[in-house]
Amino acid sequence: MINDSTLISELERRFNDNKKVIAELEELTExxxxxxxxxxxxxxxxxxxxxxxxxxxxNPFTSILNLSKQISSMSDIEKAKKSADLIYGEAFFxxxxxxxxxxxxxxxxxxxxxxxxxxxxxxxxxxLLDSYQSSIASKxxxxxxxxxxxxxxxxxxxxxxxTLIYSNLLxxxxxxxxxxxxxxxxxxxxYESMVFTIKDFGIGIEQDKVKLIFDRFKRLDNTxxxxxxxxxxxxxxxxxxxxxxxxxxxxxxxxxxxxxFTVMIPDVHMDIEATGTAxxxxxxxx
Amino acid sequence: xxxxxxYPATLFASDVSYEVTTVLGSCVAVCxxxxxxxxxxxxxxxxxxxxxxxxxxxxxxxxATEKLLQRMLELGCSKxxxxxxxxxxxxxIDTQISSFNIGERNIQMAKETLAELNIPxxxxxxxxxxxRKIIYFTESGKVLHKFIEKTLGNS
Numbered sequence: 001m002i003n004d005s006t007l008i009s010e011l012e013r014r015f016n017d018n019k020k021v022i023a024e025l026e027e028l029t030e031x032x033x034x035x036x037x038x039x040x041x042x043x044x045x046x047x048x049x050x051x052x053x054x055x056x057x058x059n060p061f062t063s064i065l066n067l068s069k070q071i072s073s074m075s076d077i078e079k080a081k082k083s084a085d086l087i088y089g090e091a092f093f094x095x096x097x098x099x100x101x102x103x104x105x106x107x108x109x110x111x112x113x114x115x116x117x118x119x120x121x122x123x124x125x126x127x128l129l130d131s132y133q134s135s136i137a138s139k140x141x142x143x144x145x146x147x148x149x150x151x152x153x154x155x156x157x158x159x160x161x162x163t164l165i166y167s168n169l170l171x172x173x174x175x176x177x178x179x180x181x182x183x184x185x186x187x188x189x190x191y192e193s194m195v196f197t198i199k200d201f202g203i204g205i206e207q208d209k210v211k212l213i214f215d216r217f218k219r220l221d222n223t224x225x226x227x228x229x230x231x232x233x234x235x236x237x238x239x240x241x242x243x244x245x246x247x248x249x250x251x252x253x254x255x256x257x258x259x260x261f262t263v264m265i266p267d268v269h270m271d272i273e274a275t276g277t278a279x280x281x282x283x284x285x286x
Numbered sequence: 287x288x289x290x291x292x293y294p295a296t297l298f299a300s301d302v303s304y305e306v307t308t309v310l311g312s313c314v315a316v317c318x319x320x321x322x323x324x325x326x327x328x329x330x331x332x333x334x335x336x337x338x339x340x341x342x343x344x345x346x347x348x349x350a351t352e353k354l355l356q357r358m359l360e361l362g363c364s365k366x367x368x369x370x371x372x373x374x375x376x377x378x379i380d381t382q383i384s385s386f387n388i389g390e391r392n393i394q395m396a397k398e399t400l401a402e403l404n405i406p407x408x409x410x411x412x413x414x415x416x417x418r419k420i421i422y423f424t425e426s427g428k429v430l431h432k433f434i435e436k437t438l439g440n441s
Contacts, residue, residue: 110353
């Protein structure tokens, strides 16, 4: 026999349960909406990314084609030399961008891994600066290197990956420097790590955007109308490679006062396969 | 038999016989094997979930397992013949990854992703306080497993 009060309390309980379920459902719907919005955003960023990549490849190519066609009909050798310089600049930039694009594809496929050799970091940086000589000269930049490591100092790391990290940072520093500006590079070896810092005195990055710059599809200012990706794919590649080499990368910046990037890459001083000692004699088979 | 050392945030699959070694702390490795084609693949991820920032590399569990399956299918495997084994996810104090409970969350991500993909888990050794060294034989799908004291925080 059920009396009225039990019945009412049971009904109340069920109503409350219902309310709870509805509240949960509402919360889930909200979460779903948020995820949806993120997806939409990433879709639009993706198409932005594709059009960006297209510009970065097709525009330099068009310049190269046109310039080289002109050269063949030039009689003035000085003019031809200038065009050849321009072709070199475009081709150099194209090569750099393609390296980043392929590095990103390999990293995302999980197909690239550290290939460890002795690296002479001073000559690595010197070679890099030599290869950027024409863009450094055309912007009349003053490059100041202070190094606390000997010229013949070597440490164990992946030279190809290290070069790509440094060249992305140098490329950005050049890109965001004002004409006649200065870039400071320091090299030191601390706590078993190679420390590379690069400081430019260019436009800088807003505080709230600093943490976004390693994001894959983000470029901070979509309106910058240059052929370069700037803080685009290059920095997310840089970050991923730095992670792979067990290193760290950080940035300090103030708007109008330039940016300082610091990369620390640890020395690989032991056989990576021996990173643990077995504590039992016999392995198990699964 | 060819040997391959699998680094964190990478993956490997092959239709010829390989001996793949990897060392796991809080990281998780998912070994997939097609018992008909006798093709094996393995990943080694460090964090559970890609949050849409940075490159979508196999550093993240959800990406790593889906990409590995994709690679297996490209090698001619059928999803219905694939089984999985999971290793790692220990509670290792790791200077590289500061997040809390990362091992446990990595294990959870492997189980969830495999459940979504309808791939049965036929073997596992996960959790605990120790690191692991595993050798995966891609042709037989067998895994030789040893507990180790981790000395480096690389995975």
